[in-house]
Amino acid sequence: MRLSYPSNVxxxxxxxxxxxxxxxxxxxxESGVDGVYVAGCMEGECHFLRGNLRARRRVExxxxxxxxxxxxxxxxEMFNMSASQGQRFAQFAREMTERIRLLGPSPxxx
Amino acid sequence: xxxxNRKDFKEILEKLGPRxxxxxxxxxxxxxxxxxxxxxxxxxxxxxxxLFWKKEGETFEVREHTLERQCDCEYIDQIRGFADEYDxxxxxxxxxxxxxxxxxxxxxxxxxxxxxxxLGVTIEQGVWSxxxxxxxxxxxxxxxxxxxxxxxxxxxxxxxxxxxxxxxxEIDNETDCAWQLIVDRLKESGQMERYEEILPxxxxxxxxxGGPRKRVREDLKL
Numbered sequence: 001m002r003l004s005y006p007s008n009v010x011x012x013x014x015x016x017x018x019x020x021x022x023x024x025x026x027x028x029x030e031s032g033v034d035g036v037y038v039a040g041c042m043e044g045e046c047h048f049l050r051g052n053l054r055a056r057r058r059v060e061x062x063x064x065x066x067x068x069x070x071x072x073x074x075x076x077e078m079f080n081m082s083a084s085q086g087q088r089f090a091q092f093a094r095e096m097t098e099r100i101r102l103l104g105p106s107p108x109x110x
Numbered sequence: 111x112x113x114x115n116r117k118d119f120k121e122i123l124e125k126l127g128p129r130x131x132x133x134x135x136x137x138x139x140x141x142x143x144x145x146x147x148x149x150x151x152x153x154x155x156x157x158x159x160x161l162f163w164k165k166e167g168e169t170f171e172v173r174e175h176t177l178e179r180q181c182d183c184e185y186i187d188q189i190r191g192f193a194d195e196y197d198x199x200x201x202x203x204x205x206x207x208x209x210x211x212x213x214x215x216x217x218x219x220x221x222x223x224x225x226x227x228x229l230g231v232t233i234e235q236g237v238w239s240x241x242x243x244x245x246x247x248x249x250x251x252x253x254x255x256x257x258x259x260x261x262x263x264x265x266x267x268x269x270x271x272x273x274x275x276x277x278x279x280e281i282d283n284e285t286d287c288a289w290q291l292i293v294d295r296l297k298e299s300g301q302m303e304r305y306e307e308i309l310p311x312x313x314x315x316x317x318x319x320g321g322p323r324k325r326v327r328e329d330l331k332l
Contacts, residue, residue, distance in 0.1 A: 023150065026157040030164070065154065068119040069162040107165040 001086045005093035017041070017078075018051025025062045025076060032109040035075040035100035036062075039089060042080050052080060074103060111140035111231075112204040113238045114224040116151065119158055122200070125221050129197035130168060132159060134223070135189065135211065136176030137203035144238050147202030147224050149176040155202065155223060171196070180207025186214045193218060229260075246316030246323065252309060254295035259312075261288035267309040 010033075014020065017040035028036050038059055040052035056078045063073030077096060081088040126132065134156045142148025156174045163170040173196065177185045180203035193199060198219045201208040205226040212220035228240040243260040249267075250257060259265045263273075263281045269289030273280030277290045296302050314320070 023153045023157065026154065026161070030157055030160055065119075065158055066161075069158050070165055071161060108161055 003086050003090040005090040006097040008097060009093045016046070016048050016051040017055035018046070018048055020055045020058055022058050022062055022065070025059070026065065029066070029071065029075070029106065029108060032106060034106045034109075035077075035096060035103070037077040037079055037092065037096045039079050039081060039092065042082050045082065071107065072103065074099065075106070111143050111229070111238075112206075112226060113144045113228050113230045113240075114141055114146045114204055114226045116146050116155070116202075117223055117225055119155075119162075122155070122221075122223055123162070126198060126200070129219070130163065130170040131195065131197040132156075132171070133173050133175060133189070133193060133196040133199045134159070135180070135199050135201045135203070136174070137180045137201075137207050138176055138178045139181075139203075141203055141207075141224060142176075143232070144230075145236070147204075149174075152176050152202055155200070180204075180211055183210070183214060186211055244317070245312070245314070246320075247313065249309065249312075252304065252307070253292045254299060254301060254304070256288055256291045256295060258288045258292065261286070261291070267312060 017038050020038050025036050025038075038055050040055050041047070043052060043056075046052045059076055059078040062076050066075055067073045077099075079088075079092040079096075081092065134152050136142070136147050136149050136152035138148060141151075145151065152174045156172045159172050160170070173192070175189060177188060179185045180201060189199075193215055196218075198221055199211060199215065200221050200223050201211050202223045203211070204224065205222065208220060208222045208224075212218075229242040229244060230238045230240045233239045240260050242257060243265075245259050249259070258267060258269060262269055263279055263285070264271060266289065269292075270287050271289075274287040274290055276283075277287055279285040279287045293302075293305060296305050316323075
């Protein structure tokens with residue numbers, strides 16, 4: 001497809017978004033990233049049945065934590081796409097990059 | 111198990127005040143199982159503190175440590191080597207753990223990060239429900255294994271009251287009426303004749319009303 005997406009996006013590969021843990025996302029923010037998004041399979045199509053649904057709940061939980069510490073819940077998001085939707089992957093990468101650009105750099109990275 | 115809720119981050123920050131060297135101390139027992147004060151939750155709270163103070167541009171030191179239990183002195187002793195390096199111990203155990211750590215480290219400020227709420231069970235992953243109030247005089251034999259002290263909003267010994275409707279309690283329609291559960295179970299187990307027995311007024315001296323409680327077993331003493 002030769003699609004391009006913003007080069008600032010660093011991809012961390014996991015076997016399933018069900019592996020996404022609250023601490024994993026928090027550690028990313030501690031290391032100074034400006035935003036995190038989880039790219040999971042379409043809801044209802046998880047190979048492990050509920051991995052992406054559980055990931056979504058964890059992302060929602062982290063949103064609350066980030067609000068508490070003053071980073072803002074908007075810096076973390078969950079997106080769903082199938083493995084064949086490269087266009088959608090690139091689109092979300094652009095959307096999230098734009099959102100984070102508007103929010104500015106993470107206040108943790110001073 | 112003992113179930114609790116994590117205190118709001120804002121409240122924890124207020125209690126910490128200007129102290130920036132913090133030992134976040136978890137407990138591997140009940141609070142781990144109910145997802146409030148185990149190693150993972152210690153990691154989350156420590157991470158929140160680091161993110162907040164980094165954002166504020168402050169200098170700080172946060173250490174994460176989780177004990178097997180905070181209600182036994184041999185485990186509490188395990189932090190003796192480094193507890194003094196911190197301004198405050200932020201305990202994520204139940205109220206018993208917080209107090210026992212505080213007793214062991216009299217010169218240290220020990221703060222609770224958890225509100226201890228009840229003795230309960232795991233209904234499903236992520237859901238816990240109250241089952242016992244530790245009244246000190248168990249009557250579960252009389253009530254088909256359902257405790258009206260802990261599970262009836264009025265702790266009625268002879269129920270249900272007029273607030274029972276469709277098997278639910280009047281306090282909210284998601285709370286089961288304990289006495290409906292008792293009657294159902296008495297029927298299921300063929301003990302309905304027990305429902306005719308009027309339970310006498312309870313002697314609450316075995317509970318909290320009798321003051322702080324203590325248990326001694328001489329044969330176990332060293």
